[in-house]
Amino acid sequence: MSATPLLELRGIDKSFGPVQVLRNVDFAVYPGEVTALVGDNGAGKSTLVKCISGIYPTDGGQFFFEGQPVTVNGPRDAAGLGIEVVYQDLALCDNLDIVQNMFLGREKRNGIVLDEATMEQLAGETLAGLSVRTVKSLRQHVSSLSGGQRQTVAIAKAVLWNSKLVILDEPTAALGVAQTAQVLELVRRLADRGLAVVLISHNMNDVFAVSDRIAALYLGRMAAQVKASEINHSQIVELITAGRSGDLGLPPENGAENGAEQAVTVTPGAPQ
Amino acid sequence: MRAGPSQEEVRRQNLGALLRYVHVHGATTRTELTSTLGLNRSTIGALTADLAAAGLVREGAPRETGRAGRPSLVVRPESDRVYAYALSIGVDQLRAARVGLGGRLLDQRGMTRPRGLGIVETVPLLAAFVKEMHESVPLDSVYVGGGVAVAGMVRREDGMVRLSPNTGWSDEPVADVLSAQLGWDRPFAVGNVADLSALAEHVRGVAVDSDNLIYVYGDVGIGAGIIAGGRPLSGHGGYGGEVGHMAVNPAGQRCGCGSRGCWESEIGEHALLRAAGRERLSGPDAVLTVVDAAARGDAMAQAAVRQVGDWLGFGVANLVNIFNPDTVIFGGTLRHVYIASAAQVRSRLNAMALAACREHVRLRTPKLGDDAALLGAAELAFEQLLSDPLDAAP
Numbered sequence: 098m099s100a101t102p103l104l105e106l107r108g109i110d111k112s113f114g115p116v117q118v119l120r121n122v123d124f125a126v127y128p129g130e131v132t133a134l135v136g137d138n139g140a141g142k143s144t145l146v147k148c149i150s151g152i153y154p155t156d157g158g159q160f161f162f163e164g165q166p167v168t169v170n171g172p173r174d175a176a177g178l179g180i181e182v183v184y185q186d187l188a189l190c191d192n193l194d195i196v197q198n199m200f201l202g203r204e205k206r207n208g209i210v211l212d213e214a215t216m217e218q219l220a221g222e223t224l225a226g227l228s229v230r231t232v233k234s235l236r237q238h239v240s241s242l243s244g245g246q247r248q249t250v251a252i253a254k255a256v257l258w259n260s261k262l263v264i265l266d267e268p269t270a271a272l273g274v275a276q277t278a279q280v281l282e283l284v285r286r287l288a289d290r291g292l293a294v295v296l297i298s299h300n301m302n303d304v305f306a307v308s309d310r311i312a313a314l315y316l317g318r319m320a321a322q323v324k325a326s327e328i329n330h331s332q333i334v335e336l337i338t339a340g341r342s343g344d345l346g347l348p349p350e351n352g353a354e355n356g357a358e359q360a361v362t363v364t365p366g367a368p369q
Numbered sequence: 370m371r372a373g374p375s376q377e378e379v380r381r382q383n384l385g386a387l388l389r390y391v392h393v394h395g396a397t398t399r400t401e402l403t404s405t406l407g408l409n410r411s412t413i414g415a416l417t418a419d420l421a422a423a424g425l426v427r428e429g430a431p432r433e434t435g436r437a438g439r440p441s442l443v444v445r446p447e448s449d450r451v452y453a454y455a456l457s458i459g460v461d462q463l464r465a466a467r468v469g470l471g472g473r474l475l476d477q478r479g480m481t482r483p484r485g486l487g488i489v490e491t492v493p494l495l496a497a498f499v500k501e502m503h504e505s506v507p508l509d510s511v512y513v514g515g516g517v518a519v520a521g522m523v524r525r526e527d528g529m530v531r532l533s534p535n536t537g538w539s540d541e542p543v544a545d546v547l548s549a550q551l552g553w554d555r556p557f558a559v560g561n562v563a564d565l566s567a568l569a570e571h572v573r574g575v576a577v578d579s580d581n582l583i584y585v586y587g588d589v590g591i592g593a594g595i596i597a598g599g600r601p602l603s604g605h606g607g608y609g610g611e612v613g614h615m616a617v618n619p620a621g622q623r624c625g626c627g628s629r630g631c632w633e634s635e636i637g638e639h640a641l642l643r644a645a646g647r648e649r650l651s652g653p654d655a656v657l658t659v660v661d662a663a664a665r666g667d668a669m670a671q672a673a674v675r676q677v678g679d680w681l682g683f684g685v686a687n688l689v690n691i692f693n694p695d696t697v698i699f700g701g702t703l704r705h706v707y708i709a710s711a712a713q714v715r716s717r718l719n720a721m722a723l724a725a726c727r728e729h730v731r732l733r734t735p736k737l738g739d740d741a742a743l744l745g746a747a748e749l750a751f752e753q754l755l756s757d758p759l760d761a762a763p
Contacts, residue, residue, distance in 0.1 A: 228736060274661045278708050282734055289575075306711035306732075326727050329716035 101164050103128045103293040104149070104180070104262055109158035111144055118144045120317045122158070126262060131284060131294045133304040133325075136314035137337055142297050145314065146264055149295075150182045151175035179261035185270065187251040191240040195232065196220045198239055199254045223257045224249075227283060245276025252283055256292070263287055264295040269303050281307050301330055315340035320347050380416075383408060384758045387416050391426060391446045392471055392755060393572055398431060398441040417444055423759055424511060425451055425470065446471035449507070453750035454515040456495050457742040458543070459562060460484065460588045461652055463491055465498035467506070468747035470513075470754075472573050474740065476502045484651070492543065496550035513754045515557040516746030517543060518565040520590070525607030528559030558749040562586060563610060564601060565745025566700050566735070567594025572748055575698060575736040582696040583688055584735075585612065587703035588653065590625075591633040597692060613637070617684055635680040638702060644673035656702040660709045678710020682717025689722040689730055696731045700741060704734045 102125035111119040119141050126132050136142050147153045151169045160167050162178050169175050189198050196213070199220045205212040220235055229249055232242070239247060248268050255263045265284060269277045285307045288294045298304050304311060305325060312322040313336035320336045323345065335342035341349070374382070386406055391397050402413050420426040424447060431443040448469035457464045459482065466477035478498040482491065499515075506512075521530045528544045544557040560568075567576075567584035576582045580599040586592050591613030595602040603609050613633035614626050621630030622640070634640060638656055642648050645659045646669055662670035685697055699707035707714060711732070718727060735741055 274657060274664055274705060274709070277664070278705060278734065281708060282736075285733065286736075301712040302709055304712070305715040306708050324728075325715060326719060326730070327724075329719055330712040331716070333712075 102126055102161070103163060105161040106145075106149070107159045107161070109145070109148060110156045111141075111148055111153060112156055118317050119148070119155075122314070122317070122319045123322075124312060124319060125322065126293045126295055127310070128261070128293045129288055129291050130309035131288045131296055131307050132310045132312060132322075133308040134295055134297045134312050134314065135299070135301075135304060135333065135337055139316075140314040140337075141317040142314055143266070146182060146266065146295070146297065149175065149264065150180055176258070179259065180264070181255035181258060181260040181262070182264045183248075183251045183255050183266065183268065185266045187247055189239045189247060189251055189254075192238065194236045194238050195242075195250055196235050198250060199223070199257055203258070219257065220253070223253050227253060227256065227286060229253065229283070231279065243276065244272050245279055248272070248276075248280050249283060252280075252287070256287065260292065262293045262295070264297070266297045267299070268296070269298065269300065277303070301333060304333070305330070313337055313346075315347065318347060321345045381757055381759070383412065384416055384420060385756050387413070387444075388420055388425060388446075388758045389755045391444050392751065395471055396431075396443045396445040398443050400441040402444060420758060425754075425758055447511075448473040449475070450509060451511045451513060451754075452506075453513050453747050454499050454502075454557075455518075455743045455746035455750060456499070456515065456547075456557075457518040457562065457746060458482075458491055458495070459518075459520050459742070460590070462739075463494055463498075464743055465495050465502065466743045466747070467502050468744065468750075470751065472744055472747065474743070476505065477743075478502065492546045492550055496547060499551060512555070514555050514750040515547075516565075516749035517547065517557050517559045518562045518742040518746040519543060519559060520562045520588070520592075522608045522611065523559050523561045523564075525603055528557070530559065531608075558746075558752070560746065560749050561592060561594070561607075561610070562742045563592035563700075564594040564603065565749065566737075566741035567596055567698070567745070568601065568748050569737055569741040569743075569745035570698055570700075570735055571596050573737070573744065574741065575733045576696045579694075579696040579731075581692065581694045582698065583692060583694045584698045584700055584741075585685070585688075585703055587633075587637060587699070587701040587706070589633075589638045589651075591637055591703075593688070595692060595694075597694075612684065612688060615684060615687065617680065617687070632680070632684045636677050636684065636703075636706070640680075641673055641677045641706065644676050645670045646673075653702045657705060660705045663709055674706065674710045675713050677706060678713030679717050681706065681710065682714040683721065685714065685732075686718045686721035686727075689718065689726050693726045695729050696733055698733050698735055700735045704738075707732070707734065 104126045106122060106124040109119050109122040122145060134142050148155050151172045151174050160169055196217050200216050205216050217235055224232060231246055268280050272280060281303060284294060284296060308325045310322060310324055311333060313320045313333060320340045332342040332345060336346050340347045387402060399413055403410050417428060421428060427445050427447055428442045431440050448471040451470040452467050452475060455466045455468045461482055462479060463482045464479040467475045469475050519530050523530055530541045530543050544559050547557050563584055563586035566586055570576045570584055571582060582596050584594040593610040593612040595610050614631045616630050617632045618630035618635055622634040623629050624631035624634040641659055642650055642655055659670045659673060663674040737744055
């Protein structure tokens, strides 16, 4: 696919007081690809996403967007670059309808009144462009939607703003089989339309089903970022649980330097 | 030696190209047609006028472009007027649809097909659907033909359905029986469900930008539609793509075809249900139940899905090594099986397929879902019209 990453992070550090959460993290995201971000609880996935979306300032490291160095000092900077995040809780308002939710805080105006017709048309076009057929009416309240439909609306909301990078945090958690398939297909379609997509998931089947690349975080460091066509399931599990797998991942001496000594070099007896 | 194509042949060729373009891409501006077809403006104008006079396309003003200057006219297919009938005979479903030019479903009917129901019983049911839909067709509409997707092997030269182990037929002239039932002279074209699903996904689905794709369709049996270099690969008699009978496990189960260890006896519905300890159940809903149980943590269902996923990857790796496709699509119940076992499928594929063959392969689920077979059957029905628009239009 594309040779230049849409977003590239180099050497990102982030600490909360004495706790260093991200350590010299490199991360690259390519247009037209789904990059899965995997890691155990506390590995730093959410922190990394919040650094990308401008919610947390970083302590060190560089951001490159479309090859150019940029600084992200807040969520507005990130949104200005075309970065949108769909959080696990979706941040939708139950008492508003689909159109109102999609334009919440960024309503289109016609003079001093809201331009409902244009907003409805844009919302409809966005959903149709994503081949979403599961939503019956755009004026349905979000409270009446199923989990999969809510996820769909949240993703469509992220796409509406001509975004270039969409980050999805556990989009299939708590969905049934049919809805999981629909959401994953939607995720794939975003990338096939040329967007860069970051998918955070604990489900290895979801990760392998739609990803082009897989990035594994281990205790705040990037253990490896590899193409999905070059790695297998047990290697990913080793990267997540031990930070390394065979030649992949963090070198053992980093573990010793951490004070973790042998602990890091102990890998599960799984076949390579 | 033959002289170059006559003016008449060139014109027919251009008419077909223009009609095919709007059939596939929908409403298109004259400007875009001019640049993509490589013809000059006045030629496009004349061709459009001919097709419009035949009632196949319609010209109209575009929606606001928001740009300065006179907007280019938009050419649209007459989707509401020009139509075909598309039928599908699956293992579990009988479906019939009226499909407008441009691939729009105008009307449809369907029912579940009890397993074991033979051709004698299915054709009248489909014919009844067609007659029912035919009653509500607007008067000025134009019928161009019909297509049938069958879960079975189809002889290319005459559409004879041969040996369809999972529907229990052998040598059935589906098209003839159907025409006789309806009493129409325009023949129905017949194709294999996997071949037609591949065609539909290639024309207007997930694989529009792909010229080398394999659509693996699964229910009880497994079949593949293969498009290589932009052309369907059907083999000498039209029976190619029977990947379900690729032998993968010499120590495996005996298959319905008489052989042992066929791919479909490792990844088909029966294999999954047997591994999950639910061999008394059958049908796509039973497959979904197993996938759902696996997602909810049922250990036996998880093991079954993993095992089937591993074999799925095994067969796909072989196909990837042989055909070097850029897209592999998992349709039918394999859509859910793939999503639930993608880690196994990918791992096995990465272990077995050659790096050069697999590096650009994309594993996908269908965009058109269960409509793919119907839309593919409609493509078959429209083919005559698209290759010679003015002659085929009544």
